[in-house]
Amino acid sequence: MRLACERNGGARRLRDRPNVKALNSFGDDRDVSSRNSCRSPRHIEIQVLGDQHGNIALPATSANVSIQRRHQKVVEEAPSALRRPKRPARPWVNSAVALAKAVGYYSAGTVELIVDGDRNFYFLEMNTRLQVEHPVTELITGVDLVEQMIRIANGEPLPFKQEDLKINGWAMESRLYAEDPYRNFLPSIGRLTRYRPPAEIALDDVAVRNDTGVFEGGEISMFYDPMIAKLCTWAPTREKSIDAMRMALNEFEVEGIGHNLPFLSAVMDHPRFVSGNITTAFIAEEYPEGFLGATLSDEVLDRLAAAAAAMFRVAEIRRTRITGRLDNHERHVGEHWVVVAQGREIPVRITADKGGSTVQIGDRKLRVESDWLPGQTLARINVDSAPLVVKVERRSSGFRMRLDGADLKVHVRRPRAAELARLMPEKLPPDTSNLLLCPMPGLVVKINVEVGDEVQDGQALATVEAMKMENILRAEKKAVIKAIHAAPGQSLAVDEIIMEFE
Structure with missing residues (x-):
C-alpha cells in the first residue's frame, strides 16, 4: 500500500502505479511518501542503542546534520540546535524509541527525520549501523558506540539505562572532502604532499578529535569516496565548540589536492550558522553561485595586515643576513610599508623590540607577538593578545595567507613600490572559450x-x-x-x- 501525507496532514491511497525509483533503489516498489513540500526542513538524527534483552537507550537526544550538499552531509553537531535544555524530550525522540522497540532492534542504529518550521516531524529512514557522524554523540555522552556494538553482538546487556545517560556540552564535526570548492565541489585527486591535522586534545574545557585514514605522502584515488577526515571539536557550549572548530580548521594543513577546508571555515563564521538557524537548504540559499572564498572583515584584515608586516620584517632581516650585510642589518629593513590585501591598501609603520613588534595602522597601534620563522608553513600569532592562526607561503613581495575560509595574496611593499604597482596592467587569463x-x-x-x-x-x-x-x-x-x-x-x-x- 502506498500512502502520501497531503498538506493538511491527512493520508490518501494512491493508485497502484509502479514506483520505479523505489524499485531500483530497494528492490521493492512499495513506498510511504511524506508531504509534497516541507517548510524550513531540518535533518535530524537520533542515535539508538539496543541490546538482545529488549533494552533500548538513546546516547543523545538528537543531532543536526542539516548542512549538506547533494544529500551528502558536510557539517554535523550534537545535540541539535532544536534542543531546549530542561524541557521534556521532543516527540520525535519518543517515536525513535518506540520504533526501535517495535521491531525488536539491537545493535547501534540511527533514526533519521525531517523536522519542519512548525516542529512537525517526518520519518525518513533508519540506518542499521553506525553513522559517519557518530563521534559527536560519543563526545557529548562519553559512550563508546563501537565498543557497545561489539558487546551487544556478543550478547551482553547494555551496561547503563536511559536515565544514566547525560548530555555534556556541545560537539561539532566537519567532514574534510577531497573536493575543490572553487570548482563547484568537483572531486580532486593526487598525492597529499602535506597532511598535518591539528593536535588532538582532551581537556576540561575543549577537545579536538580527528578520525582519518590517510597520511602525508599518500595518494587520493579517483576510485573511492572523497571523504578523507572527520574533524571534531567539543566544548561546554555551542559557541565555544564553534570557536574551537574555527581554530582547528585554520591549523589543519592539507596540500597537493583540492579540498573543502576553506568552505568549512566559512560556514563556521557564517552568521546564519552561528545563530543555529540552519536548514537543509543552507548551502543552496547562502551560496547560490557556488563558493568563491570568504571575505574578511576590516577588523580581521587589519589584524592580518599587522601580522603580515611583522612577518615580512622577519623575512627581510633573514634576507639581509644571507646577502652578507651583517653590520647593523636591521636598519636596511625600514619602518614604513604598505600592505595590500583583498583590494585594500593598508599603510603601516612597524617598530620592533625584543618582545615583538608594534604595528601602527592609522591611529591604532597593534601589538604583534610570534615565534614564526621564514620557511614555516603555519604561523601562530598574537595580535593585541588575540590568537591568529594563518597558513603561510612566501611569495614575491609578500605571502599567500589563508585563514577563516579566505585565500589571499598579501603584498608588503615600500610606499614607492606600492605607488608604482598601481600602474601595472592586470594580467588577463587565457581565452579557453573554444x-x-x-x-x-x-x-x-x-x-x-x-x-x-x-x-x-x-x-x-x-x-x-x-x-x-x-x-x-x-x-x-x-x-x-x-x-x-x-x-x-x-x-x-x-x-x-x-x-x-x-
Missing part, C-alpha cells in the same frame, strides 16, 4: 559527439567519472566540433583538453 577542459581528474566514460558535429547549448558532450560520481559535460553554446583529444577509458588531469570547437 575548448572543453576536464574540470577534475577523472576517467572518460563516454564521448557523445564526433568531429564535425554541430552541437547546441546544453547538449551532452562527454561523461567523466571520479569518486563514485558521473559528471556530464555539456556545451555552453552552439558550436561545431573541430577536434577530439580524449577517448573512453582515458584518465585525464584537471584542465586537460577533451575537445576543441571551431
Whole structure:
C-alpha cells in the first residue's frame, strides 16, 4: 500500500502505479511518501542503542546534520540546535524509541527525520549501523558506540539505562572532502604532499578529535569516496565548540589536492550558522553561485595586515643576513610599508623590540607577538593578545595567507613600490572559450559527439567519472566540433583538453 501525507496532514491511497525509483533503489516498489513540500526542513538524527534483552537507550537526544550538499552531509553537531535544555524530550525522540522497540532492534542504529518550521516531524529512514557522524554523540555522552556494538553482538546487556545517560556540552564535526570548492565541489585527486591535522586534545574545557585514514605522502584515488577526515571539536557550549572548530580548521594543513577546508571555515563564521538557524537548504540559499572564498572583515584584515608586516620584517632581516650585510642589518629593513590585501591598501609603520613588534595602522597601534620563522608553513600569532592562526607561503613581495575560509595574496611593499604597482596592467587569463577542459581528474566514460558535429547549448558532450560520481559535460553554446583529444577509458588531469570547437 502506498500512502502520501497531503498538506493538511491527512493520508490518501494512491493508485497502484509502479514506483520505479523505489524499485531500483530497494528492490521493492512499495513506498510511504511524506508531504509534497516541507517548510524550513531540518535533518535530524537520533542515535539508538539496543541490546538482545529488549533494552533500548538513546546516547543523545538528537543531532543536526542539516548542512549538506547533494544529500551528502558536510557539517554535523550534537545535540541539535532544536534542543531546549530542561524541557521534556521532543516527540520525535519518543517515536525513535518506540520504533526501535517495535521491531525488536539491537545493535547501534540511527533514526533519521525531517523536522519542519512548525516542529512537525517526518520519518525518513533508519540506518542499521553506525553513522559517519557518530563521534559527536560519543563526545557529548562519553559512550563508546563501537565498543557497545561489539558487546551487544556478543550478547551482553547494555551496561547503563536511559536515565544514566547525560548530555555534556556541545560537539561539532566537519567532514574534510577531497573536493575543490572553487570548482563547484568537483572531486580532486593526487598525492597529499602535506597532511598535518591539528593536535588532538582532551581537556576540561575543549577537545579536538580527528578520525582519518590517510597520511602525508599518500595518494587520493579517483576510485573511492572523497571523504578523507572527520574533524571534531567539543566544548561546554555551542559557541565555544564553534570557536574551537574555527581554530582547528585554520591549523589543519592539507596540500597537493583540492579540498573543502576553506568552505568549512566559512560556514563556521557564517552568521546564519552561528545563530543555529540552519536548514537543509543552507548551502543552496547562502551560496547560490557556488563558493568563491570568504571575505574578511576590516577588523580581521587589519589584524592580518599587522601580522603580515611583522612577518615580512622577519623575512627581510633573514634576507639581509644571507646577502652578507651583517653590520647593523636591521636598519636596511625600514619602518614604513604598505600592505595590500583583498583590494585594500593598508599603510603601516612597524617598530620592533625584543618582545615583538608594534604595528601602527592609522591611529591604532597593534601589538604583534610570534615565534614564526621564514620557511614555516603555519604561523601562530598574537595580535593585541588575540590568537591568529594563518597558513603561510612566501611569495614575491609578500605571502599567500589563508585563514577563516579566505585565500589571499598579501603584498608588503615600500610606499614607492606600492605607488608604482598601481600602474601595472592586470594580467588577463587565457581565452579557453573554444575548448572543453576536464574540470577534475577523472576517467572518460563516454564521448557523445564526433568531429564535425554541430552541437547546441546544453547538449551532452562527454561523461567523466571520479569518486563514485558521473559528471556530464555539456556545451555552453552552439558550436561545431573541430577536434577530439580524449577517448573512453582515458584518465585525464584537471584542465586537460577533451575537445576543441571551431
